Amino acid sequence: MTKKYKVLLYYKYVNLENPQEVMSWQRELCESLNLKGRIIIADEGINGTLSGLENESDKYIRETMSRPEFSDMEWKISYSNAQNFPKMKIKYRPEIVTLGVKKTGKDVNIDNKAHYIEPEELLNLYENNENFLILDARNLYEANIGKFKNALTPPIDSFREFPAFAKTIEDYKDKEIVTYCTGGIRCEKASAYLRENGFKKVRQLHGGIQTYGDKTGGKHFEGEMFIFDDRLHIPVNTVDPKIISECKFCNTKVSRYIDCNLIGCPSLFICCSECEEENNGSCSKECFDKINETNASLRNNKTVVQANV
Numbered sequence: 001m002t003k004k005y006k007v008l009l010y011y012k013y014v015n016l017e018n019p020q021e022v023m024s025w026q027r028e029l030c031e032s033l034n035l036k037g038r039i040i041i042a043d044e045g046i047n048g049t050l051s052g053l054e055n056e057s058d059k060y061i062r063e064t065m066s067r068p069e070f071s072d073m074e075w076k077i078s079y080s081n082a083q084n085f086p087k088m089k090i091k092y093r094p095e096i097v098t099l100g101v102k103k104t105g106k107d108v109n110i111d112n113k114a115h116y117i118e119p120e121e122l123l124n125l126y127e128n129n130e131n132f133l134i135l136d137a138r139n140l141y142e143a144n145i146g147k148f149k150n151a152l153t154p155p156i157d158s159f160r161e162f163p164a165f166a167k168t169i170e171d172y173k174d175k176e177i178v179t180y181c182t183g184g185i186r187c188e189k190a191s192a193y194l195r196e197n198g199f200k201k202v203r204q205l206h207g208g209i210q211t212y213g214d215k216t217g218g219k220h221f222e223g224e225m226f227i228f229d230d231r232l233h234i235p236v237n238t239v240d241p242k243i244i245s246e247c248k249f250c251n252t253k254v255s256r257y258i259d260c261n262l263i264g265c266p267s268l269f270i271c272c273s274e275c276e277e278e279n280n281g282s283c284s285k286e287c288f289d290k291i292n293e294t295n296a297s298l299r300n301n302k303t304v305v306q307a308n309v
Helices: 019-032 054-065 119-127 159-172 185-196 208-216 273-278 285-308
Strands: 005-013 036-042 045-053 074-080 088-092 115-117 133-136 146-148 176-180 201-205 221-226 233-235 257-259 268-270
Touching: 005 054, 019 036, 019 045, 019 054, 019 088, 045 054, 074 208, 115 119, 119 208, 133 146, 159 185, 176 185, 176 208, 185 201, 201 208, 208 221
Parallel strands: 036 088, 115 201, 133 176, 176 201
Antiparallel strands: 005 045, 005 074, 036 045, 146 221, 221 233, 257 268
16 A cells, blocks of 8 residues: 655744754654654744654644644645655754845844735635736746746745845835745745835735645646645646646646756756657756766776776
8 A cells, every 4th residue: 555645834933942942852853753854943933844654744743733832833734655855854044934134134024924815815806807916925936837827926046036026016016916935934024025115015825825725726826836845846726727837848838847867957947758858857958968978988987897807
């Protein structure tokens, strides 16, 4: 029987008086339950995504919520037939998600975050053809494979670039805006930043794309949701799904991200299976040539070794 894994996505903005103690406790807890994934601890809270067998994941939820500071934690849950994280990582960082304004000497105040709009309310805005701006708070590579219908997708590669992007949309300061991201964590800071900088009618999607899909069937979300584990992306819309992304090489409509096959190349790109095979999993001609050079060198070395045996 195939084992079923429960994948947890969660965060909590809360002042942690002793983040190092929280890290030690979380590390011991995860190790005892054989969970894998990533957890970030900061003075401002916790941000994690973990995977484990159902009973271990359920115990992790119970144990974590037994702490007063995490007693009202919200959990986004999905399922997988495999363990999608290679190992367990727990790190301390200055922020659980980095907006990049601390270096200016004036950090965003999370208390200024926008009020939530529930998934069903957002669905109604679409169904009633309301006049609003749907604003993606994620990176462009995430939006390329899936986004809300008519969403404004910032041309950014890192959340640190969001404040600079916000300066380019000041004409929308009086417009009704709904921000969204994967699970909600980036919208907390993005919406606060917008409100602190004169955007008057901002709300944020409660629970992000994942909760929207769970509660509404995902109607009006186009493509798939990018995620940060080995799956890379998962379906959201079960009502009227469509593919919006295209293969980098042949422009075929496909929802399929892959890593470049060249060791050391960080490129992640959309590619159909046929072009992946034709290009040996490379993202470019340069990487294709390097892969071929490496393979040729390995064959030559093998020939020399065999000749000397």
